[in-house]
Amino acid sequence: xxxxxxxxxxxxxxxxxxxxxxxxxxxxxxxxxxxxxxxxxxxxxxxxxxxxxxxxxxxxxxxxxxxxxxxxxxxxxxxxxxxxxxxxxxxxxxxxxxxxxxxxxxxxxxxxxxxxxxxxxxxxxxxxxxxxxxxxxxxxxxxxxxxxxxxxxxxxxxxxxxxxxxxxxxxxxxxxxxxxxxxxxxxxxxxxxxxxxxxxxxxxxxxxxxxxxxxxxxxxxxxxxxxxxxxxxxxxxxxxxxxxxxxxxxxxxxxxxxxxxxxxxxxxxxxxxxxxxxxxxxxxxxxx
Numbered sequence: 001x002x003x004x005x006x007x008x009x010x011x012x013x014x015x016x017x018x019x020x021x022x023x024x025x026x027x028x029x030x031x032x033x034x035x036x037x038x039x040x041x042x043x044x045x046x047x048x049x050x051x052x053x054x055x056x057x058x059x060x061x062x063x064x065x066x067x068x069x070x071x072x073x074x075x076x077x078x079x080x081x082x083x084x085x086x087x088x089x090x091x092x093x094x095x096x097x098x099x100x101x102x103x104x105x106x107x108x109x110x111x112x113x114x115x116x117x118x119x120x121x122x123x124x125x126x127x128x129x130x131x132x133x134x135x136x137x138x139x140x141x142x143x144x145x146x147x148x149x150x151x152x153x154x155x156x157x158x159x160x161x162x163x164x165x166x167x168x169x170x171x172x173x174x175x176x177x178x179x180x181x182x183x184x185x186x187x188x189x190x191x192x193x194x195x196x197x198x199x200x201x202x203x204x205x206x207x208x209x210x211x212x213x214x215x216x217x218x219x220x221x222x223x224x225x226x227x228x229x230x231x232x233x234x235x236x237x238x239x240x241x242x243x244x245x246x247x248x249x250x251x252x253x254x255x256x257x258x259x260x261x262x263x264x265x266x267x268x269x270x271x272x273x274x275x276x277x278x279x280x281x282x283x284x285x286x287x288x
Contacts, residue, residue, distance in 0.1 A: 004285055005052055005099075007045065008063040008106065008277035010034060011080035016048045017275070018055060019282040024117065026275055026282075028052070038083040042096050049097050059100035060093070061285035063109035063277035067151035070103060070288065076151060102285045107154055108145050109280025110234050110270065111138035116283045118232075118271035125228045128270075129156060129219065132235040134168035141226055156222070161214050171215035173243065180207045191240065198242045208246070216250040223265040234270035244269060 002021040067077030073090030111128040135157035139146040157168030173190025196204035
């Protein structure tokens with residue numbers, strides 16, 4: 001029986017669970033606050049592994065932020081956890097835990113969950129867009145993750161939009177609310193501004209309209225990169241039906257005003273949310 005511990009390293013918390021590969025089942029889930037230094041990070045991983053001392057564990061699958069170089073066992077790029085970058089961290093973790101370890105970028109893990117068990121199980125080519133505090137994602141061609149020459153495949157939040165601002169600032173409710181609050185001297189969350197817009201508030205609609213347009217335009221453009229069967233939407237926005245509905249209608253309105261190719265990207269919400277990175281980390285361990 002193949003069992004591994006799957007761990008999802010986030011900026012605020014580290015989630016974990018026990019993955020049974022025979023039954024494709026995730027159990028014994030929990031989470032711990034993410035430490036602010038490397039030594040405490042190692043200790044948290046050791047605590048998680050110790051929680052499963054009564055189980056037969058074959059290894060550990062990590063979902064982790066940053067540009068993961070699986071060949072060298074390093075994490076390049078940047079993330080909210082600067083202490084995990086630019087050294088052979090995979091080998092260091094294996095030494096501390098005494099178990100085989102694999103790593104993959106968190107957004108890529110979420111995409112792996114969808115093509116393995118989720119909404120894209122019968123699809124060959126998808127683009128996965130994660131909308132949360134920023135915008136991330138993954139490109140899947142012939143059911144394989146496209147990492148890119150610089151391991152930046154799927155980093156859609158880096159796309160430049162109006163005023164040379166990146167999509168992670170132009171296309172998320174978090175940053176939209178920050179702009180709204182600065183202009184109106186308020187302290188509302190993105191969810192609260194969206195609720196105002198849904199209720200017909202003109203000021204809120206001004207800011208949400210700009211956010212939806214920027215995100216819709218990038219999604220439309222992404223359709224012409226690999227012409228995917230679907231663009232899967234994941235992240236915190238899955239909890240807000242108004243966001244999803246308005247994004248889809250914004251894309252349709254955008255396409256209606258185009259004279260030639262009126263191709264509307266096929267948007268579908270991801271099946272998995274909180275567990276997606278853990279599931280994807282497991283599939284990366286066994287098939288990555």
